[in-house]
Amino acid sequence: MSIPQSAGGPIESRDDLVRYLESGNKPKEDWRIGTEHEKFVYCIKTYNPLGYEGAHGIKALLEGMQRFGWQPVMEGEHIIGLTQNGASISLEPGGQFELSGAPLKTVHETCAEVAQHQQQVRQVAAEIGAGALGLGYAPTWPMREVTAMPKGRYEIMKRYMPKVGGYGEEMMFRTCTVQVNLDFSSEADMVKKLRVGLALQPVATALFANSPFREGKFNGFLSYRAHVWSDVDNDRAGMLPFAFEDGMGFERYVDYALDVPMYFLYRDGKYIDMAGKSFRDFLDRKIPEVKHIEPQMSDWADHLTTIFPEVRLKKFLEMRGADGGTWRRICGLPALWVGIMYDDVALDAAWDMVKDWTAEERQAMRDTVPRLAFKTPFRNTRVWELAYRMLEISAAGLKRRAAEDAVGMTEEGFLVPLRELVSRGYTRAEELLQLYRTDWGKDLNKIFTEYNFL
Template sequence: MSAPSKPNAQPVESKADLVAWFEAGCKPPEQWRIGTEHEKLAFTLRDLRPLPYEGGTEGPGIRDLLEGLKAYGWRPVEEAGTLIALSCPTGGSVTLEPGGQLELSGAPLETIHQTCAETTGHHLNLKTVCSELGIGLIGLGFNPKWPRAEIPWMPKGRYAIMRRHMPTRGTLGLDMMLRTCTVQVNLDFESEADMVRKIRAGLALQPLATALWANSPFTEGRPNGFLSYRSHIWTDTDPDRCGTLPFAFETGMGFERYVDYMLDVPMYFVHRDGQYIDAAGQSFRDFLDGRLPALPGERPTIGDWADHVTTAFPEVRLKTYLEMRGTDGGPWSRICALPAFWVGLLYDTTALDEVGQLIRRWTPDEIATLREQVPVQALHTPFRAGTLGDVALEVLDIARRGLARRARLNSQGRDETCFLDVLTEIAETGRCPAEEHLESFHGRWNGSVDPLFLEYAY
């Protein structure tokens, strides 16, 4: 989940200012960048338990981990005097999700090779700190062992507001906050028309990405009946702020249409003077008119709008860039594969044209059905005359050609297509990561999820 936006006290005079905020994200292709975010579950090596915020005689805490990372140039970020994040002078941040999931929000980089180097350096630093503290980290879509009641809450103000409000909107919102992990990539657009093409491609193909990365088959030590339980959780979190955005495929889609959507998403909070003011369920439209019950008489700033935009959780989210949000957390190789997948499809004109041709007759209802079925069936999900696995091979071929045309080489002369190899293997076998875990659970793990923490830890 996003941290508070950088302060921007510019007053919002009208809806046109909100549209202009999105328009300001337009960039020429030479300025397009790649921002990759990934979350990890932190646990004690001694007993596999999730970390509390504060450590003590019984073991380390998340704060200890943050303190340890400061030795590598990360600067502390505090909320009300409490260390809750780290920032890097060269870009990027380390933040905490509600249940102590550790997130690296990477810097905006030019190539996937740079993303790979950033991720590797981060993990090497973490490995040193964690080995000294007796901490393990693992990339999964959902905590496979511990019940919600045993996950400690992190001391961040916005989480307290969401914790109160989530259960009023769905049954799984607190599980989303406390027990899920994801990997996502943030990408740029050139114009409003380019944004529309990319958001439609992203929404249509997000179920495929979910299937390729499906990695959350266990709940509280047992199979849960899903391959991506994390993805299923979002279907019962909050109907006002989640989903596949069918309006994005309608005539007239653009920045203003997305503004209208966000104005209909109820608020969570307003951030003032370092404090979160509870505005859960209130209307940003009323805020525009100076009638927000939480701040009577006040009108919003651009910073308030930027914060509000972060409180919607669709499968693809528009900010001043696009966030591809549909995949489970996983190991190092699949972190680097995600930007390769989407950059290959969306940052090459020919590839984007090919994607447009592929999905041009897909209906919003078909996409919604895929979204519903993929968490259970992954690549085996029926689609038209075949399965989603058949589509995967075609889409990966488009992405590979797109990356090859980009021709961004590393020091060994390799282009970015190498990062797709792990996905090609998954697509060719039709077996997502969750299916491998289930086979081990019913076989050599003897019905226990504990070996998962050891075999797949970073």
């Protein structure tokens, strides 16, 4: 989740909010790729999650990373993140360690950034006795073992979420994801990409499904992270059926976001609890306790980070459907979506694939994929076949992009781990379940040694 945003001066009217989103329009030559990934960090001796304090905690990990030129982000006396050259490192509520990458031109560049981050974290983690695990859900830890990070926004969310859903704390403290942020050239381009992204997000969830465990046992799902999101806070999450209606555009999204309940305002280094109150009422000065506070564009930017649909619109689009994953599959997520979204022919092909899907069909797929993944039925086929088609469209788009690295390799190579999944016909979650039931003898501590990517 984000660190506090900065985004201009006072809000004069609703039109300012629309213009804020419109300002994301960019010519194609300026489109960039921003990859974000989260991972669980843990003690390699005990397999327990790292706490914040101490010589072997998250704070020590953040402080150690500063040797590589990262600058600290503070909240009061606590270091809660790092920034450097357009990238940031931040903490999820339970200490999940997130790299939000800089906006880069090619998947080669973003994957090199991810690899450099791995090397840096590996060096510091070795000194404090830590490992890192790429899964969508913490496989063994009960909630009591997870330390809350010292961030004010999370205290507000933790109080509010049990009022609006059954899995809010599960999401906050025990899930990890990988996502990619992508640009658009115009309102029409944004709408088309948003619709394609929303329709295909459940297919991406199946491709990246790898969270079959909860508190040491099979949880009944292949992507338990995706299941958790089905009941976190449905006022701010989901498949956005209105996005497929006539008249969809920046204004329609603004009207949606204005009525999504707020979490907080951020002033003078402190968070003000606004949970459950609408941004529209804040803008209209109808909330007595903050009537004296002038709405700022930074408030709007912050608010947009607290909305959690399967594809999120800010000044770019965030593809949010995937479980956190093993190192070689992290780069597969941006490659998958760049191939579709950044090539006109591929985007048209993807739209042709999904344009007649109904809201009920999209929702049914989203509801079923967490449990069945590739085996999810859809019309007269399965999500496995949809994943195959999605990969073929993306691969063709990447080939046409012809973005080569120093040795002449195109971005298409980053799809290889995903092609392997489709070729064999079963997900990484099913791979992990097979190991759990056979080689590991149902001892899930094995996952920390065999899948540590540091």
